[in-house]
Each structure stands twice: as structure tokens, then as C-alpha cells.
Amino acid sequence: MDVRTDTSVAALVEDGRANRRIYADPAIFELEMRRIFGRAWLYVGHESQVPKAGDYATATLARQPVIMVRGADGAVRVLFNSCPHRGALVATGRGGHVESFRCDYHGWTFRLDGALQSIPREGDYAGTGFDRACADMRLVPRADSYRGFVFASLAADGPDLAAFLGPAAANLDNMVDRAPDGELEIAGGCFETLQRNNWKIYLENLHDGAHAMIVHQSSFGPGKAAASAAADPLTRFRAEVVAANSQNYEQMGALEVTSYARGHSDMRGFRRAASDEPYYLDYVAKLEERLGKERTEAVLGTQRHNAMFYPGMSVHPVFMQLRVIQPLAADLTRVDIWVLRMKGAPAWMHRRNVAFANTVHSPSSIVKADDLEIYTRVQRGVVAEGEGWLDQRRGTEAAGADGARSTALSEAFIRNQYRAWRDYMAAEA
Amino acid sequence: MSTPGRAEVEQFLIEEAALLDRGAWEAWIALFTVDGWYWVPASPAQSDPFDHVSLFFENRPLMLMRAERLRHPRAHGVAAPIRTSRVVGNVQLVGGGDGGDILARSRFHMTEVQDNRQRVLAGTCIHRLAATDEGLRIRVKRVDLVNADTPHEAMQVFI
Numbered sequence: 001m002d003v004r005t006d007t008s009v010a011a012l013v014e015d016g017r018a019n020r021r022i023y024a025d026p027a028i029f030e031l032e033m034r035r036i037f038g039r040a041w042l043y044v045g046h047e048s049q050v051p052k053a054g055d056y057a058t059a060t061l062a063r064q065p066v067i068m069v070r071g072a073d074g075a076v077r078v079l080f081n082s083c084p085h086r087g088a089l090v091a092t093g094r095g096g097h098v099e100s101f102r103c104d105y106h107g108w109t110f111r112l113d114g115a116l117q118s119i120p121r122e123g124d125y126a127g128t129g130f131d132r133a134c135a136d137m138r139l140v141p142r143a144d145s146y147r148g149f150v151f152a153s154l155a156a157d158g159p160d161l162a163a164f165l166g167p168a169a170a171n172l173d174n175m176v177d178r179a180p181d182g183e184l185e186i187a188g189g190c191f192e193t194l195q196r197n198n199w200k201i202y203l204e205n206l207h208d209g210a211h212a213m214i215v216h217q218s219s220f221g222p223g224k225a226a227a228s229a230a231a232d233p234l235t236r237f238r239a240e241v242v243a244a245n246s247q248n249y250e251q252m253g254a255l256e257v258t259s260y261a262r263g264h265s266d267m268r269g270f271r272r273a274a275s276d277e278p279y280y281l282d283y284v285a286k287l288e289e290r291l292g293k294e295r296t297e298a299v300l301g302t303q304r305h306n307a308m309f310y311p312g313m314s315v316h317p318v319f320m321q322l323r324v325i326q327p328l329a330a331d332l333t334r335v336d337i338w339v340l341r342m343k344g345a346p347a348w349m350h351r352r353n354v355a356f357a358n359t360v361h362s363p364s365s366i367v368k369a370d371d372l373e374i375y376t377r378v379q380r381g382v383v384a385e386g387e388g389w390l391d392q393r394r395g396t397e398a399a400g401a402d403g404a405r406s407t408a409l410s411e412a413f414i415r416n417q418y419r420a421w422r423d424y425m426a427a428e429a
Numbered sequence: 430m431s432t433p434g435r436a437e438v439e440q441f442l443i444e445e446a447a448l449l450d451r452g453a454w455e456a457w458i459a460l461f462t463v464d465g466w467y468w469v470p471a472s473p474a475q476s477d478p479f480d481h482v483s484l485f486f487e488n489r490p491l492m493l494m495r496a497e498r499l500r501h502p503r504a505h506g507v508a509a510p511i512r513t514s515r516v517v518g519n520v521q522l523v524g525g526g527d528g529g530d531i532l533a534r535s536r537f538h539m540t541e542v543q544d545n546r547q548r549v550l551a552g553t554c555i556h557r558l559a560a561t562d563e564g565l566r567i568r569v570k571r572v573d574l575v576n577a578d579t580p581h582e583a584m585q586v587f588i
Contacts, residue, residue, distance in 0.1 A: 188481045189471050192580040218501035219494075226494040235490050242494065334580055339482060351479045363581040364469070364485045366498045369506035372583050377505075 010426035013418045016393040022421075023198040023382045029330035036311050036424040037062035040262075041144075041151040041164045043313040043324055044068045044078050046340070048148065048185035049095065054112060057095035060326055061152060066140055067091045067101075068150055071112040078143040078152040079114045084135045101137065110137045147176045148184055155429075159262075167402035168264035171307035174317045177299045180286035181344030184320070188354050191337040191361050197375035198382075199311070199327040202335070203417055205371060206308050207267040209252030209408025210394070215374055216245035219366045233277055237352060238359045242367055244271045255305075255408040258400065263310025263420025265403075265413040269303030273318040279348035286344060308413075310420050319356040331379050337361040392418065433560060438533045439520040441565045442556065446515040446537070449587055454496035457587065461489055461567045462559055469572040469588060484577065484584060492587070499586065506585050509544035513586065517554075530568060531558040537572075539588060550588055551575050 009031055012019040022028050042061045045068045049057040056069040058081060065081035067090070083090050083103040090101045090110065100117055101110040109117040114137035119125070125132075143152040144161040149172055151161055162169070176184055195202060205211065213220075223242030230236035247270060259265045274280065288296045308314045314323040320340040327333050339357050341350045360367050382390070395410025406412035433441075448457040461467070468478055469485040478486045487495065498504055519536040533556045540549050552574040559566045572588050 189475075189578075191471065191482055192578070194580045194582050196582070215505065218498045218504035218506075221501070222494040222497035225497065226490045230490050235488060238491060239494060337482075347480070354480060354482055357482050358486055362471075362482065362484055362584075364584040366495050366585075369583045369585045370504065373506040373508070 007426050007428060010422045013422045013425075014389075015419070016415060017389040017391055018418055020382045020385065020388050020390060023201060023379065024330055026330050029198075029327070031425065033062050033327065035427065035429045036421065037154075037327065038429060039153065039155040039158055039424060040311055041142075041153045041161050043309070043322075044143070044150045044152050046148055046184070046186045046322075046338075047076055047145060047150060048183075050076060052097070054097050054099055055095070056091060056098065058091055058093065061140070062154060063326075063328070064154070065089055066152065069112055073113075076143070076145060076150055077113060078140040078150070080138045080140060082137070083108060084116075084137060090137065108135075114139055147172055164262060165309065166260050166262065166264065168260045168266060168307055168309060170302075171266055171304055171315055171317050174299065174302050174304065175315060175320060175340065177291070178287070178317070178320075179342035179344060180283070180290055181342075182290065183343040184340040185343060186338055187341035187350060188339045188357075191357065191363065193335050193337065193361075193363050194328075195333045195335060195372055195375055196331060197333060197372075197379040198330055199325055199333045200417070200421075201375050201378050202325065202333055203308060203311070204414050205375070206306060206314060207257045207265060207408055207413050208411075209247075209255055209267075210249070211371075211374070212245040212252065213248060215370045216367055218370060220244075220246035222366075233275070234352070234355055237275075238355050241271055241356060241359045245367065249409060253407050253409045257406050257408055257410065257413050258403040259397065259406065259413045259416035260403040262423075263417045264308060265310075265416060266307035267305045267408055267413075269305045269318055270408075271305065271318075273303060274300070275352075277348070279346040282346050283349050286346070290344075308417075310417055316356075320350075320353045321357055321361060323361070431560075432529075433531065433565060435520060435522050438522060438531060438556075438558065438565070439517075439535075441558070442517045442520060442533065442535055442554075445567075446517045450513050450515055452499070452586070454499060454587070455493070458489060458492045458496060460565075461492070461570075462561075463489065465489060465567050466569045467492055467587065468569065469574065470577055472578050473573065475577075484574070484581070485572075485587070495587070506583060507543075511541060511543045511586055513539055513541045515539045523555075529560070531560065531565075532556070533558060537588075541586075548582075552577070 012022050044059045045057045050070040053070050053072045056067050059066050067079045067081045070076050081089050081091055085108055088103055088105045090103050107120045111117050116135045140152045141156040146161055220243050223239050226239035227236055227243050230239055255270055256268045304317050306314055306316045312325050322338045324336045339353050392411045392414045397404040397406040397412035467487045471482050471484050475481055516538045517535055521534045523532045523534045535554050538551045555571040557569040559568050
């Protein structure tokens with residue numbers, strides 16, 4: 001197929017079913033990189049990673065290396081991490097601080113905004129037609145920030161960031177609002193994980209309440225036993241997080257899921273977030289100092305377990321987790337998990353959120369282990385009957401004010417993801 | 430018990446590794462003191478398990494929770510059994526810890542096989558050991574993987 005003009009691929013998704021080919025065909029994967037990840041706003045990093053001019057962090061967008069950097073003017077920019085001369089990475093490692101960027105191949109230097117600064121023996125270019133004005137490091141076509149979360153789009157055209165996020169942005173608002181000082185920062189490291197499955201298989205699981213009592217049967221029982229035996233609050237918390245997957249169909253069926261435009265969605269909370277611990281009461285008091293009692297209740301009462309920003313980011317607002325989904329190949333996906341620290345909150349709030357990450361997002365998570373196994377089985381099974389279709393019709397949805405309402409037992413959010421998939425894939429690029 | 434020397438500590442570490450290779454999780458957990466901790470940092474030279482994420486950070490109740498899940502008939506992730514082979518070496522006593530504890534540093538290589546896939550994990554272990562009437566007991570086992578901060582697939586069994 002011609003990757004630029006062939007739009008017949010959109011026919012591989014219908015309302016309520018998807019063709020098996022879209023999970024395993026490398027040509028379709030390449031199209032997705034171009035048409036979905038090449039167009040959507042993708043999360044790059046958090047402003048707190050680059051607090052001062054010259055601070056930078058590297059990232060990957062649709063398999064392309066980029067640099068998020070704070071310029072001398074205080075603005076955060078996103079540059080392609082590639083020297084315009086011979087293409088080498090300019091910044092290596094995860095990040096750091098520079099006065100200017102210097103390519104380690106021939107020593108070209110660039111200002112923090114990517115503008116070419118110097119070329120050793122630049123006079124050698126005299127009379128060659130070399131145009132200095134075309135030798136800057138390139139900016140990613142669009143970059144913008146929403147309350148500290150930095151996104152970029154590889155496409156010059158399309159909806160702006162606010163329009164792209166739509167009403168789902170309320171999840172990011174809720175995260176920031178939960179911080180007593182009204183600000184978040186990345187803190188406490190990152191889990192970099194690999195999954196041997198297509199990226200869409202992972203997204204289809206994010207609000208799937210019908211899998212928990214089947215897939216997580218091996219862990220929620222031990223979780224319950226550990227919770228009742230735990231002698232300290234942090235151990236009890238971790239065990240309860242594991243045990244929460246024991247909720248039955250009735251409970252999952254009462255859990256509200258909302259699907260928004262462009263494939264985004266969120267799900268109400270099902271893990272206990274409040275606590276009787278002194279640090280938690282202290283936290284609530286600090287939040288009330290800034291927001292007042294009524295507003296604090298509204299912020300803490302907005303309990304969403306997770307939210308999906310299609311196609312590349314998911315957050316757990318209550319526990320301050322942020323997942324970045326990076327497809328590497330049709331059958332290989334990288335997921336990085338970060339923890340955000342609420343500025344002004346007691347230290348144990350962050351420690352609890354780190355413990356949450358250790359429990360459900362670590363490569364060693366006894367919850368995730370069974371998810372990963374099932375994703376792998378889907379990937380291995382889906383190549384059977386190459387022309388067959390997979391069903392997504394479970395449960396209904398109803399129109400709501402800002403999105404379609406369903407429950408965690410409905411596959412409405414999956415159908416919503418595939419409407420977005422079809423919209424992206426049907427347009428030439 | 431009298432203060433054990435390097436040879437006794439090495440013997441203890443070899444027996445510990447054998448329990449893990451056999452999947453004798455409860456017997457391995459019983460080597461820990463009641464307040465013992467098992468810690469695998471997610472970054473090299475990570476100093477803190479509370480404010481920074483860890484690959485594993487488990488006390489005995491959490492270790493037992495993992496062991497119980499590994500034995501569960503519906504533990505899909507281990508439907509294909511995990512087989513491991515550990516080699517422990519370069520054992521050094523690196524000075525006493527608090528209250529007469531023994532601090533031992535060792536290196537390990539662990540080959541893990543599951544479902545036709547094989548990987549190697551390697552690194553340094555720090556054991557803080559207590560000499561008790563029942564023999565050596567682990568207060569803290571810290572495992573520093575040489576690739577602690579690279580992308581990882583699932584890690585289901587103790588390292």
C-alpha cells in the first residue's frame with residue numbers, strides 16, 4: 001500500500017469491531033506512526049524537569065528523538081534531537097544542563113532555542129552554497145504546555161492543545177488542584193517498562209472492569225490476606241491496592257466511565273484514596289488553607305481512577321501517576337511511568353504515591369504481571385484467522401454533557417478509541 | 430552464635446540462592462528477620478526507598494503476598510514456569526553494621542528462562558545479616574542490578 005495516500009485502511013475498523021490485522025501488520029503500524037502519533041499532541045515532559053534556562057530533558061515522540069529545553073527567555077521549547085549537519089544526536093542521556101548545545105561529531109554549537117551558534121572553521125563553507133540560515137536545529141512543529149504538562153505535535157496543522165485535550169483536561173486540572181501549593185513536580189524516578197504487545201491492546205484495557213476479577217484472581221486474594229495481616233499503614237495501603245481488583249461485576253458496573261472526543265476517556269476511582277493517617281489529615285488541612293473547605297471537598301471528591309489521553313498518555317489523578325505510551329513496533333510497546341509530587345503536601349503523601357507506583361507500575365508488580373501475560377497472549381493469538389474481526393460491542397453508552405457516559409463493564413471507551421483511530425487513519429498523510 | 434566469618438557467610442548466600450532457584454519462597458522469606466526488608470532499587474546508587482520508586486521494596490507481609498500469588502493456580506504470568514540459575518561470588522565482608530550486624534557484599538549472575546525466552550540479570554547484593562541463635566538472618570537484602578535503570582519486562586520472582 002502507498003503509505004501517503006491509501007486511506008482504505010480505515011475500513012479495518014467498524015463501529016463495534018476491529019480487524020485483527022491492525023494489531024500485527026507492520027505496514028499498518030507505520031501508518032499509525034505517521035497518521036496518529038504524527039498528528040496528535042503527545043506528552044513530552046513536565047516543566048518541573050527543566051526549571052532553569054539551559055535545563056533540558058530528552059524524550060521520544062513517535063520514535064523520533066526530541067529535546068525539551070528551557071530557553072534563555074524562560075520559554076520551554078521542543079527541538080528535534082538531531083544535528084542539521086550529519087544528523088547525530090546532539091543531546092545524549094536523559095537530561096541535564098547546558099549553556100548551549102554542542103554536537104560531539106564536528107563541534108557545531110546551537111543556542112538553547114536551536115539557532116546555530118558556531119561551526120568550527122566555518123570559512124570552509126565559503127562559496128559552497130551552504131546557507132547558514134538553514135542550519136538551525138529544528139523545532140518540533142508545535143509545542144505547548146497545559147498547567148505544567150508539556151505536549152508537542154509533529155504536525156504543523158490541527159487543533160490546538162486546549163481543543164485537543166477538550167473536557168478530559170479536567171483530569172490534569174484535578175491533579176494540579178490537589179497540590180496545596182497549586183503546583184506539581186516530577187519526583188522520585190521513573191519506571192521504564194517494555195510490553196510485548198501492540199500499543200492498542202494496552203489502551204483497550206485501561207477502563208476494562210470486566211477483566212479484573214478474571215485476570216487478577218491470583219493477586220487480589222493474597223492482597224486481602226496481606227491487608228488484614230499488615231502491621232503498618234504503608235503495607236496495608238499496598239495490600240489494599242492489590243485487593244481492590246476483587247470488585248465484582250456489580251461494583252464494576254456501577255463505576256462510571258466517560259468517553260470524550262478524539263479517543264480520550266476517564267474512569268471513576270475504585271481504590272480508597274482518603275486516609276485516617278495524621279499526614280493525610282494534615283494534607284487536607286493544607287489544601288483547605290488555599291482552597292477553602294467547600295472547594296477542597298470538591299477537588300478531593302473528584303475521584304478518577306485513571307484518564308486516557310489518546311493515543312500516548314494516561315494519568316491516575318488521585319495517586320499522581322503519569323504513564324507515557326510509546327509504540328516501538330507492531331508487537332512491542334514501551335511504557336514509562338512517572339510520579340508527580342504535590343508541592344506543599346506532607347512528605348508521606350508523595351511516599352504513598354511512590355508506594356502506589358511500586359505496587360501497580362513496577363516491572364515487579366504482582367498485579368501488572370498478569371495483565372502483561374494476557375496482553376502477550378492477545379498479541380500471539382490475534383494473528384490467527386488473519387482476516388477475522390474482534391468484537392467491541394459489550395455495553396451501551398448514553399450521551400452526556402461533555403462526553404458519552406458508560407460503565408467499567410462497557411466497551412464504549414474502546415469503541416471511542418477506534419472512532420478516533422478511524423478518523424486519524426482515514427486522512428491522507 | 431559466634432561471629433561468622435567470610436566462609437560461613439558465603440555458604441549462607443549460596444544456600445539462599447539455592448532456595449530461590451528452587452522456588453522455595455516461604456523458606457527463603459523465613460531467612461529474613463521479622464522486620465526484614467528486600468529492596469531492589471530502580472536507579473544506581475539510589476539512597477532512598479520511600480521518596481523514589483523501586484523495582485522491589487517489600488517487607489515480609491509483602492514478600493508473602495508475592496509468594497502466595499506465585500503459587501496461585503490462576504497466576505497467568507507464571508502459567509509457563511520460570512526457571513532460574515544463580516551464581517553467587519566475590520563475597521566480601523565489608524565491616525560490621527549496627528548492633529553487631531554483618532555487612533556482606535557479593536556479586537551474582539542470574540539466568541532466567543520462561544516460555545522459550547531467556548534473560549540475564551546481574552549485579553551486586555548487599556546483605557545486612559544478624560547472627561542469631563537460629564543462625565544467620567537477613568535484616569536487609571539490597572540488590573543493585575547493573576541495569577537497574579534500563580527498560581524492563583516483568584519481574585515476577587525475587588532476584
